[in-house]
Every structure is written in structure tokens, then in C-alpha cells.
Amino acid sequence: GAVVSQHPSRVICKSGTSVKIECRSLDFQATTMFWYRQFPKKSLMLMATSNEGSKATYEQGVEKDKFLINHASLTLSTLTVTSAHPEDSSFYICSARLPSGRTETQYFGPGTRLLVL
Amino acid sequence: QKEVEQNSGPLSVPEGAIASLNCTYSDRGSQSFFWYRQYSGKSPELIMSIYSNGDKEDGRFTAQLNKASQYVSLLIRDSQPSDSATYLCAVLSGYSTLTFGKGTMLLVSP
Numbered sequence: 129g130a131v132v133s134q135h136p137s138r139v140i141c142k143s144g145t146s147v148k149i150e151c152r153s154l155d156f157q158a159t160t161m162f163w164y165r166q167f168p169k170k171s172l173m174l175m176a177t178s179n180e181g182s183k184a185t186y187e188q189g190v191e192k193d194k195f196l197i198n199h200a201s202l203t204l205s206t207l208t209v210t211s212a213h214p215e216d217s218s219f220y221i222c223s224a225r226l227p228s229g230r231t232e233t234q235y236f237g238p239g240t241r242l243l244v245l
Numbered sequence: 246q247k248e249v250e251q252n253s254g255p256l257s258v259p260e261g262a263i264a265s266l267n268c269t270y271s272d273r274g275s276q277s278f279f280w281y282r283q284y285s286g287k288s289p290e291l292i293m294s295i296y297s298n299g300d301k302e303d304g305r306f307t308a309q310l311n312k313a314s315q316y317v318s319l320l321i322r323d324s325q326p327s328d329s330a331t332y333l334c335a336v337l338s339g340y341s342t343l344t345f346g347k348g349t350m351l352l353v354s355p
Contacts, residue, residue: 172345231337
């Protein structure tokens with residue numbers, strides 16, 4: 129399968145700081161990437177869809193000014209959690225879409241665990 | 246609203262048995278169906294995809310799709326303790342957004 133990486137894998141920061149998470153498709157170009165958040169023992173929640181060269185599409189209830197998404201190249205999308213607070217502590221996972229014929233598959237990165245103190 | 250339903254479990258099976266995981270979906274126009282496995286603390290890993298009615302086998306895994314009944318299942322033969330994880334059913338509609346079920350936790354006891 130296709131490989132998607134995320135960096136960092138784990139980050140601890142102080143309340144009020146900003147944290148940037150990178151998502152890279154390593155062996156394919158991804159015009160579309162997705163950002164998810166998952167709280168312990170809860171299901172995946174789609175936060176936003178990141179499209180290369182255009183603005184991200186955010187899901188209802190997700191603050192676009194707090195979760196800044198940039199998809200400047202076909203292999204890189206970044207999520208910046210601005211002015212992080214303890215309630216933002218979560219497991220953030222990206223995925224990249226790989227078209228295949230008339231369908232497509234999403235491959236997930238390994239995730240970034242964020243802890244805000 | 247598109248919905249994907251799964252029994253949350255846990256589904257407990259003994260080692261060597263067949264585990265059967267089920268999923269129903271609401272959008273009749275859905276085209277592609279996926280099973281992901283998620284170990285505790287890890288991100289989801291794609292294990293099977295299926296696009297046509299019928300069965301698709303890959304090693305110990307068999308995905309089954311019935312579009313008329315809007316039902317997709319995953320069978321795991323010869324279950325191993327290492328198969329213990331949460332299995333996520335995901336459905337792709339024409340809008341290129343995957344809708345995930347909440348997952349079924351599988352526990353395989355030695």
C-alpha cells in the first residue's frame with residue numbers, strides 16, 4: 129500500500145502555544161488529504177479536507193481559525209493548532225487520497241499525539 | 246445524512262475460530278467499501294477494499310458485499326490474538342468523502 133508519514137509522532141506543549149503537524153505522502157502525489165481527530169476510545173472525527181492549492185474545507189463545528197491547514201504541494205499538508213489548550217489534546221491523524229481508476233483509497237499516516245499542558 | 250452502522254462489540258472469539266464483522270450503510274449510491282484495522286493507540290490500517298457484489302478474499306480475510314441489502318461484512322478465518330483490534334467499516338460515496346462506522350472491537354482469546 130501507499131505510505132503516508134506524519135511528523136511529529138508525539139508533542140507536548142504549553143497552553144497558548146501553536147503546534148504544527150506535517151503530513152506527507154511518500155510515494156504518491158495526493159491532491160487531497162484529510163485531517164481527523166480521535167479522542168480516547170472514541171471514533172474518528174473528520175476535521176477538514178485539504179486540497180492542494182486551495183482552501184481547506186472544514187467540517188461543521190471545527191474552527192478554521194484555530195486549526196489552520198495548508199496544502200502547498202502535492203505531497204505535503206500541514207495542520208497548525210493555534211493557541212492550543214488542554215481540550216485540544218488528542219490524537220490527530222491525516223490521510224491521503226490515492227485515486228485508482230474509477231475509485232480511490234485513503235491511506236492513513238501514523239498519527240500525532242498532542243498533549244497540551 | 247450518510248450513515249455507516251457497526252456493532253461496537255466487543256466481539257469475542259477463541260483463537261482459530263472465524264470472526265464475522267458486519268456493517269450496514271444508508272447511502273444506496275455508495276460505490277466503494279473498505280475495512281480498516283486499528284490497534285489501540287495506532288492509526289487505521291487498510292486491510293480490504295471491495296467494489297462489486299460478492300466475495301473478495303485476501304489471505305485469511307474475506308470481504309462480502311451485498312449492495313441490494315446495503316450490507317458489507319468481513320470474515321477473518323483462523324483468528325489469532327494479534328487480530329484483536331477495532332475494525333472500521335468505511336464507505337465511499339460519489340463525493341469522495343469516506344464515511345466511517347464507529348468500529349467493532351474484536352477480541353481473540355488464546
